[in-house]
Amino acid sequence: MPGSIADRTNDAIAIRELLRKHPKGLSITEIAGALGLHRNTAAKHLDMLVQKGEADIRKVGTAKTCFLARRMPVAALLHFSLHPAVVVDGRDEVVMVSQSALDLLECPLEVLYGEKVQDLPYSLFTTPEFLERCRQAVQGTQALFPAATVIRGRRRHLRVHLVPVVFDTGKDGCAIVLIDETACREATGALEASRQQYEALTADLPGFVLHTRPDLTLEFVNESFCRYAGRTREQLIGFRFLPLLPPGDRERMKAALISLTPERPTTALEVRSVRTDGTLGWERWQVRGIFGNGGRARGYHLAGTDITELQQCREQLEQYHENMERLIAGRTTGIQEANRTLLKVLAEKEEIERELLFTTFAFDHASDSIILFDRDGRIYKANETACGLLGYGQDEILAVTIFGLNPSITARQWEEMWARAEPGKRERVVSVHRRKDGTVFKVEVSRTFVRFAGRMYFCSIAREVGGAERSKK
Structure with missing residues (x-):
């Protein structure tokens, strides 16, 4: 009496699990002997798995x-x-084409259907490397690679994904998925x-040009501001x-930025500055908010100039209308304020430097290896614990890679x-690390990715567990 649907489903699951253990x-x-099934029953379940694309049957010799x-x-x-x-099927012939592929290739179905893939009128399909990858995909090995071809006189940049597929008949094939990146490439090139x-x-402008994010983190500065x-x-x-501004003018700048709206996106204000030589200067900034949908600020454009000389001229002009005592008092007050x-x-600055020194000290003297x-x-940075654990000096360890450090x-x-x-x-x-002398030892590792200054780093915090293995690899 034939088994129930549940029995047949369980048999198929058992075959899948058995094949998973024998790659x-x-x-x-x-298979029939391992699961206690009749050979014909096992063959029938395998045929169903092949039609669903979950199993492959290959002839190796006579078996x-x-x-x-x-x-x-x-x-x-x-x-x-x-x-x-x-x-395409196992004979390298085109058997199916999506409408979007016809639109991309700008041809009717008759041009593609039934043709050998290497005979299609596009340079993408004519290379021996492409044909070999297609055949490998039919055998079950997928591939993803960039390619370029000319379609109706226009060069297209594609990302080709070769996907192993199975037809309703159970036969194997390959789907050539074409991801058109032409517009993205062109937009990227135009943006660059x-x-x-x-x-x-902006390089040779005498004034300052800056771009910031909504939180006022600098994204662009011109050469003039760098020199200044x-x-x-x-x-x-x-x-x-x-x-970059003195404490007293930061609140004024914050208030000016808060007042910007899509209807009134610009403002201007003059702020004091401390020059690199320690003297007091003045700057005039024209700030424009860049707003997105919903009126939310996406960033700010700042154009500034050094108006120290202009401000000094103003002060001198005012001094002509004041007496000597007030002039001296005003100068004294200005100097005192500048000093404050x-x-x-x-x-x-000293507080930031102290915090930085403390952070560096804590990093280097942590009980665990941090890399x-x-x-x-x-290796971008490693603390002293990592150097001592691995037997490297601070300069030597920077020449080690992840593959030399962790052979696994x-x-x-x-x-x-x-x-x-x-x-x-x-x-x-739990992984392994390799010391400078080749000794491999077990470590308990906490892994994470961190982002700093627009870059991603892989952080490994390791602690030795157990005794070191004596083998050298």
């Missing part, structure tokens, strides 16, 4: 080997895919050209604008970790 594959006889596959039913792919798709033109336009501030552009980008302002700035890696796997991490795993990087998300694992 190199099993024969139908081996057929079954193994798990990662295929998508072609009907589901064409229904849910947001990008143009061309489907505009940025270069803007930088060239006595700092490089790299030092200024990511710095807050308000700390300078002392406040110096006090703030920051950049995107390429190079491969380049592929590193790329996968960065592909799902999420700042602040922590992961605690």
